[in-house]
Amino acid sequence: MNNITTYDKPREECGVFGIYSKDIKKDILKTLNYALYSLQHRGQESAGITISNYKHLFTYKAMGLVSDLFTSNIPKDTEGNIAIGHVRYSTTGASKIENAQPIENLFRLGQIAIAHNGNLTNAEELRYELEEGGATFNATSDTEVIIKLIARKTVSNFIEGIKESVNIIKGAFALVIVVDGKLIGVRDPYGIRPLCLGTNSNGDYFLASESCALDAVGSKFVRDIEAGEMVIIDDEGVKSFKYAKEDVKHCPCAFEHIYFARPESNIDGINVYNVRFQTGVLLARQNKVDADIVIGVQDSGTIAALGFSQESGIPYSIGLVKNRYIGRTFIMPEQSTREETVKLKFNPLKHLIDGKRVILIDDSLVRGTTSRILIDIVRRAGAKEVHFRSASPVIKSPCYYGVDISSKKELIGAKLSVEEIRKEINADTLEYLTIEDMLEALGNKNYCIGCFNGSYPTEIPKKVPIDKTC
Ligand code: SF4
Numbered sequence: 001m002n003n004i005t006t007y008d009k010p011r012e013e014c015g016v017f018g019i020y021s022k023d024i025k026k027d028i029l030k031t032l033n034y035a036l037y038s039l040q041h042r043g044q045e046s047a048g049i050t051i052s053n054y055k056h057l058f059t060y061k062a063m064g065l066v067s068d069l070f071t072s073n074i075p076k077d078t079e080g081n082i083a084i085g086h087v088r089y090s091t092t093g094a095s096k097i098e099n100a101q102p103i104e105n106l107f108r109l110g111q112i113a114i115a116h117n118g119n120l121t122n123a124e125e126l127r128y129e130l131e132e133g134g135a136t137f138n139a140t141s142d143t144e145v146i147i148k149l150i151a152r153k154t155v156s157n158f159i160e161g162i163k164e165s166v167n168i169i170k171g172a173f174a175l176v177i178v179v180d181g182k183l184i185g186v187r188d189p190y191g192i193r194p195l196c197l198g199t200n201s202n203g204d205y206f207l208a209s210e211s212c213a214l215d216a217v218g219s220k221f222v223r224d225i226e227a228g229e230m231v232i233i234d235d236e237g238v239k240s241f242k243y244a245k246e247d248v249k250h251c252p253c254a255f256e257h258i259y260f261a262r263p264e265s266n267i268d269g270i271n272v273y274n275v276r277f278q279t280g281v282l283l284a285r286q287n288k289v290d291a292d293i294v295i296g297v298q299d300s301g302t303i304a305a306l307g308f309s310q311e312s313g314i315p316y317s318i319g320l321v322k323n324r325y326i327g328r329t330f331i332m333p334e335q336s337t338r339e340e341t342v343k344l345k346f347n348p349l350k351h352l353i354d355g356k357r358v359i360l361i362d363d364s365l366v367r368g369t370t371s372r373i374l375i376d377i378v379r380r381a382g383a384k385e386v387h388f389r390s391a392s393p394v395i396k397s398p399c400y401y402g403v404d405i406s407s408k409k410e411l412i413g414a415k416l417s418v419e420e421i422r423k424e425i426n427a428d429t430l431e432y433l434t435i436e437d438m439l440e441a442l443g444n445k446n447y448c449i450g451c452f453n454g455s456y457p458t459e460i461p462k463k464v465p466i467d468k469t470c
Pocket residue numbers: 192252253254255256398399400401402403448449450451452
């Protein structure tokens with residue numbers, strides 16, 4: 001058997017979720033289940049939960065999907081008043097149960113569990129220092145570095161230990177922590193990875209990577225956690241601290257809106273669907289092309305295609321039907337090729353495409369292999385012309401903040417000019433959204449666009465860790 005990535009896209013990082021209730025909740029498993037299902041798009045390699053019942057923490061983890069976790073050996077009568085949950089994506093080498101989250105530890109002062117979305121840029125140095133100081137590690141994730149650092153920095157008070165630790169770690173982190181009868185949320189000083197707060201009519205509080213998870217559990221969105229902010233939630237409500245000693249500059253990941261997040265989510269005050277639609281509008285304005293139909297590559301390319309169609313007046317057509325039962329990584333028979341895999345995933349509606357001049361819109365172009373195969377599929381369905389449009393700018397550089405764009409070697413945009421890429425993917429014309437237009441679609445706020453322009457909000461590590469984790 002052969003594990004072929006069906007789609008050459010950057011892969012999501014991870015998703016985190018937290019619940020705080022004053023009272024023991026009998027349905028806490030159901031709430032966690034709904035929340036993690038709604039965050040499943042952010043990681044499909046492992047899932048886990050930690051539940052506190054006032055006295056003890058209980059952690060359950062499983063490789064695979066959220067459904068694998070909830071059909072594992074979690075006692076059905078598990079109840080509690082605080083919980084955190086995690087879905088994980090990692091690079092292949094680090095995909096093992098030891099690195100699944102939450103990570104739980106027993107310290108002198110009690111139990112703590114932590115779930116993390118993002119990537120630390122100084123994890124290797126910190127791990128080395130901690131090992132020099134006698135710490136031992138069970139796995140390779142940078143989240144374990146955070147928990148060991150908290151152990152080292154906690155003298156008499158967990159909160160002070162956490163505050164000190166989050167001032168030492170660098171990079172991207174949205175953390176949910178359960179400790180000492182409290183739910184804690186932390187967002188890095190640049191707010192690179194998202195985290196938001198919700199509440200319900202019972203006075204329960206929730207933390208989530210995306211607002212879609214708040215919707216799933218019937219919670220009202222309260223606000224985004226700010227860059228460099230730590231919230232502590234207990235029986236007295238929500239306390240907020242600006243923990244960051246360094247300069248705080250809100251600089252969230254632009255790719256969350258372009259590709260990762262679900263369209264119904266609102267992140268940092270901006271709706272994801274609206275951004276994607278606007279990228280299509282702006283692409284249509286960039287360079288006019290005569291065509292008969294606009295097709296979007298599902299899922300996130302579809303919304304940009306709708307925007308393009310509205311702006312250009314060229315009719316939108318489904319064109320390609322996606323097989324939804326093929327996951328992001330799909331186990332194919334040994335002899336299968338990427339081409340066969342993509343063809344299995346996208347089947348053309350030939351009668352809609354035959355004889356047409358097609359504009360094909362995808363959210364991004366990473367290695368270029370899938371784009372070339374998709375264009376071939378559309379041509380074989382009878383298209384007279386195929387004009388390819390990317391609803392994000394040329395990806396030229398790696399991501400150090402928890403997104404699987406690890407090497408320039410993998411990026412067609414780092415190696416070839418746009419004209420060379422056009423020839424490589426066999427498009428009649430090729431256009432990318434400009435960086436300026438992407439920022440306009442994002443409301444002209446400050447964003448991390450490091451993978452597009454090579455300029456990052458933080459110092460970057462000298463080398464990308466082998467086990468990139470999230
Ligand atoms: S480098 Fe790209 S993918 Fe990584 S956080 Fe910045 S915008 Fe997002």
